[in-house]
Amino acid sequence: MDKKNRNGKHEKYMRIALELAKKGIGKVSPNPLVGAVIVKENRIISKGYHRVYGKAHAEVYTLEKAGKNAEDAIIYVTLEPCSHYGKTPPCVEKIIKSGIKRCVIGSKDPNPKVSGRGIEILRKNGIEVVENVLKEECDSLNQDFFKYIKTGIPYLFLKCAITLDGKIALSNGISKWITNEKAREKVLYYRNRFMGIMVGINTVIYDNPNLTARIKDGNNPFRLIVDPDLRVTDGYNVIKNNDDEKTVIITSVLNKNSKKCKTLQEKNKVKFIFLEGKHFIISDMLKEIGKLSISSILIEGGEKLISRAFSEEIIDGGEIFIGNKIFGDNASKPFVSGFIKKSINEAIILNNVKYNVYDENVGMEFYMKKYGKK
Amino acid sequence: MDKKNRNGKHEKYMRIALELAKKGIGKVSPNPLVGAVIVKENRIISKGYHRVYGKAHAEVYTLEKAGKNAEDAIIYVTLEPCSHYGKTPPCVEKIIKSGIKRCVIGSKDPNPKVSGRGIEILRKNGIEVVENVLKEECDSLNQDFFKYIKTGIPYLFLKCAITLDGKIALSNGISKWITNEKAREKVLYYRNRFMGIMVGINTVIYDNPNLTARIKDGNNPFRLIVDPDLRVTDGYNVIKNNDDEKTVIITSVLNKNSKKCKTLQEKNKVKFIFLEGKHFIISDMLKEIGKLSISSILIEGGEKLISRAFSEEIIDGGEIFIGNKIFGDNASKPFVSGFIKKSINEAIILNNVKYNVYDENVGMEFYMKKYGKK
16 A cells, blocks of 8 residues: 555545545445545546446546546545446446556455456556555445345344433333434434335334435435234325335235235335244345345334344444433333343443434444455 | 733633632532632733632632732632631632732622622722633532532432443343443542432442542542441441541431441441431432531432432432443333333433543433522
């Protein structure tokens, strides 16, 4: 990483590429977020990012903007350029043709089948390659993509809003509002950030949410409702107010031939995932959801679903929003339950924690493990 | 506040006085924390603070250091100088004699009987007085003193360490450790900051703490144990390891003539507060504790005592330390219980919140009300 990195120039330009990459949030999934910057004689001559799923990759877009000027320039790109024909021709081909002399890369391609191949091809064609610049930041940006591309299982990110005593609702189900407006705005960001939202049927019944992103120019996520007994009806907002064919109900195969199921499919354009039995294993659900090309899920609760996810140890990360309120009522609903702990060492520990302050509320953001390619 | 306050000079020097005042933490209670700075021709010629209870007040100490140089200088002091003979002669007298030309003040004296009198005397004697400089910060510093001087009731500051799901211990009583070392160090700061620590007898039995400050040159607080049935014995650390005559047991008057009580008094130098019945009202306890000249109390739990304090609405402020751990065990011990809430509006709300991050833990610091003199 020492090729002419005078005064941390590489980091400086990679940071710009990273910020550009973030502009693709909500628009490129299940593709990764990628940003690129082309620099010549210490001046940025072109910059861009992957804007829309299925359209030009960041490198291609940026090279096209630079035109002939790209000759002898340096390209900074947050992720290893692709070397295979997908929806678009491979980026390495475009880079080689452009006359770029050096390629500075953040993350390696996580796909074990192709990781490093883009770099190899570039080098074989006489292009200098600098790897691992701001690797950690670049890896962080695409945790969901990295997991999904490696495993086919969607990335699972937890969101919940709790009181100081860890409650998500009163005993009568009331939960509006435990956290303030600023914290709730961040939830809308997450709904745009991830491809799907998952809730249990009780959340639909008690809170009757729309489960939309409500962000300007934002993308509404897939709405995944875990509903073994098919208790949902077309009277609930999530069904009634959404006609984008992005509602998915996960229910027991026993409901497959029911009239309600047929009506929801035909009239309300609801998709179904049918599973055996009624006590679903979340990792079974995730496998099926992954098959629908949904690469990342925001799991929003309630208690049963969250507890289940913790017990299966399949949560990848999350943010727990804590309100400055106390219920102090033993009958109110905890956000996690059903464990029996006899020693502090058995407690669930949230890793890689950072705190976000929302005026009088706080968010504990965490990442249980990190996905990336060494 | 506009008397020659060019470029916020008053604030600049008052801030220095404030920092000096804090050096008295743990040493001056039940007196207030006070800092002073003397400035002449834009140079600090003397600075000081109230160092030890019963010894020179900040103003006197600082004026003595300045000597004849104080003539025509400006004194900055965080609290209105006293005008009455207490353990030391009044500060206003000393200021007048010194030849100081201007006195810049942060907080007014909170004692309704004397508030403003110091200022009046200074003005009558031809000294310019500037009031309310960094008033809010100066008021914040002495919340405990302000409350106690106005009401005779000790200031009550809550400390507790909870999991994300609001638990202070497992069902078997184990609680070591929910929070990390950095958070626990802050607790030692509070034990030095406040004059007394209050715990329920269950905390003594389950955790067997020493309840000492363990801060270098720190002051050990009074240890207040709420123990209606006198279950404590001299085998517990809090009795066994402390011989400074600062242990106070609050128990039922029914135990007054017991042998155990006599032995604890005579052998272990324990003080007693006797109350009627067995279900104590905390505000009754506070009145009695106030009579012992204990002006501020850190209330450390457990569940019963904290819940009681919230239900009596007598907590003045506190810090709730949140670990990045989840028990998820319904049988584990909540930090607050016994309330029944039917609407979110009935939740206990913590006011004036600020967050302190201790690596992977966070502290929610709050102040339910503010004491000060307008």
